[in-house]
Amino acid sequence: MKVLVTGGAGFVGSHVVDALLKGGHRVVIVDDLSSGHRMNVHQGVKCYKVALTSPKLEHVFKKERFDAICHLAAKTNMRESLSDPYADITSNILGLVHLLELASKKYPVKKFVFSSTGGALYGNAKTLPCVEDMPANPISPYGVAKLAGEKYLYYYHHVHDLPVVILRYSNVYGPRNERKEHVGAVTSFIQRVRDGKKIYINGNGKQTRDFVYVEDVARANVRALSRRKRNYLVCNISGGVETSVIRVIRLIERFIGKKAKLVFKPAIRGEVKRSILSNKRAKQYLRWTPRYSVEEGVAKTVDHLRGQ
Ligand SMILES: NC(=O)c1ccc[n+]([C@@H]2O[C@H](COP(=O)([O-])OP(=O)(O)OC[C@H]3O[C@@H](n4cnc5c(N)ncnc54)[C@H](O)[C@@H]3O)[C@@H](O)[C@H]2O)c1
Secondary structure: OEEEEEOOOOHHHHHHHHHHHHOOOEEEEEOOOOOOOHHHOOOOOEEEOOOOOOOHHHHHHHHHOOOEEEEOOOOOOHHHHHHOHHHHHHHHHHHHHHHHHHHHHHOOOOEEEEEEEOHHHHOOOOOOOEOOOOOOOOOOHHHHHHHHHHHHHHHHHHHHOOOEEEEEEOEEEOOOHHHOOOOOHHHHHHHHHHHOOEEEEEOOOOOEEOEEEHHHHHHHHHHHHOOOOOOEEEEEEOOOOOEEHHHHHHHHHHHHOOOOEEEEEOOOOOOOOOOOEOOHHHHHHHOOOOOOOHHHHHHHHHHHHOOO
């Protein structure tokens, strides 16, 4: 298949490109390089530096004629969306709708895979693990835009027959995350232990998250593309294991062979204490299961960051 990967110069998108090439697909990237980097772009893969809202996007569709799309381009910083919701809306809603207009009407594709979020959608869930049918009550512009994106996809599926798979990721970590301006917790902890810097923890460190290794997320995108059914499917993509912040730090200490300098601060009010997403549906409908345990994924990430 010829696949458009939007955001293919970013952290997760660049791994999706790798996985698609490995699976024998042809890949083209559209990325405005606002948070992504040329160094993430696979040699030999065409990368159009085009914003999702730009009229130039249509030229790309006309020229390339895609079979499918993995849509990852987005403003991804939840905190920034609080201070600048308009930038978030521009990329994550206007940009998405522009893409969908092209991909469903003028240049229809056979599959549209959307990168959504678990954490920012479910928030402080009453029951765990979070399952896909739970009500989504996002409390950030980023989460609201992702939910709106899912609803737009529902509309384009029902009215314009666009086959859709929505992947709601938990906390993604792994190599190339360090190239982002705001790195995730795992990368930040590894860099700080490695460099002998203090790690500030809000609360007692027993708060849990569901970490998923980036290569597993990339493989989920490839599985979603090969799904034959032309319906609308929403799946959590997660490790499916609750891991405390302290446990991640202890693993890093072991792999690096150095003690972390921990500084405990008061817990942040409203911060989610426990987080875990069920990945049963992805196992059933995508025949996808995470290959990396947190232990294996953290070890690989430590190896990648050693000496950088
Ligand atoms: N990293 C995570 O833990 C996580 C969790 C849940 C969901 N997601 C979703 O996965 C996707 C990828 O996230 P990431 O962590 O790789 O982020 P990233 O910032 O590394 O990648 C996003 C890419 O999109 C590009 N981009 C942004 N706005 C654009 C626009 N308007 N037009 C064209 N390109 C644009 C950026 O330059 C960047 O290369 C996003 O949709 C994000 O919301 C990520």
